[in-house]
Amino acid sequence: AQKITQTQPGMFVQEKEAVTLDCTYDTSDQSYGLFWYKQPSSGEMIFLIYQGSYDEQNATEGRYSLNFQKARKSANLVISASQLGDSAMYFCAMRRTLVRDSNYQLIWGAGTKLIIKP
Amino acid sequence: TAGITQAPTSQILAAGRSMTLRCTQDMRHNAMYWYRQDLGLGLRLIHYSNTAGTTGKGEVPDGYSVSRANTDDFPLTLASAVPSQTSVYFCASSGTTKGFYEQFFGPGTRLTVL
Numbered sequence: 001a002q003k004i005t006q007t008q009p010g011m012f013v014q015e016k017e018a019v020t021l022d023c024t025y026d027t028s029d030q031s032y033g034l035f036w037y038k039q040p041s042s043g044e045m046i047f048l049i050y051q052g053s054y055d056e057q058n059a060t061e062g063r064y065s066l067n068f069q070k071a072r073k074s075a076n077l078v079i080s081a082s083q084l085g086d087s088a089m090y091f092c093a094m095r096r097t098l099v100r101d102s103n104y105q106l107i108w109g110a111g112t113k114l115i116i117k118p
Numbered sequence: 119t120a121g122i123t124q125a126p127t128s129q130i131l132a133a134g135r136s137m138t139l140r141c142t143q144d145m146r147h148n149a150m151y152w153y154r155q156d157l158g159l160g161l162r163l164i165h166y167s168n169t170a171g172t173t174g175k176g177e178v179p180d181g182y183s184v185s186r187a188n189t190d191d192f193p194l195t196l197a198s199a200v201p202s203q204t205s206v207y208f209c210a211s212s213g214t215t216k217g218f219y220e221q222f223f224g225p226g227t228r229l230t231v232l
Contacts, residue, residue, distance in 0.1 A: 035221075106221055
């Protein structure tokens with residue numbers, strides 16, 4: 001069965017330090033994509049970064065990078081130079097392609113609550 | 119650009135009553151989704167729609183129904199609410215803006231069933 005696992009329910013990190021949020025996935029699809037979303041206390045879901053299974057390079061978006069290790073089936077999010085505004089829930093999700101439906105469903109992890117300490 | 123709007127923002131509902139959560143998008147996306155978010159469980163897919171006129175069941179469809187009469191609107195109906203349906207409900211749509219299918223989310227509806 002396809003599954004996303006985020007093993008860190010919560011993390012405390014000192015401001016300005018780098019932080020790695022873990023995500024492992026399980027799939028038998030050859031083509032898939034991995035997403036990270038941020039959910040601040042205000043509740044909205046904010047897209048951060050995407051990695052396709054065939055992408056050669058690790059994705060980067062500003063202070064966010066995705067450490068993609070395909071053989072280990074991991075897609076960890078790295079936030080460099082953390083800021084107080086990074087305090088939020090972070091969700092890892094995997095896109096699967098349903099050949100019959102082609103609706104690109106996402107499978108979600110349970111999330112990691114990140115708190116940045118001043 | 120509005121993106122996705124949801125109404126109401128929050129609602130308290132008596133058990134046994136029916137309710138429709140509204141969702142409208144202005145991005146002309148074909149695919150739309152309804153999720154519920156419960157503490158510790160992440161997002162779970164309730165129903166989805168690939169295109170206007172079609173719908174499908176997600177992971178937790180029981181007690182919910184949807185319709186997709188046009189591209190923009192995707193209402194979620196609870197026919198007879200139960201306390202276990204207390205949750206935050208997110209509507210989303212899927213489209214490509216950066217070369218991959220990204221899901222865009224509405225602001226959510228917080229529903230409490232008493």
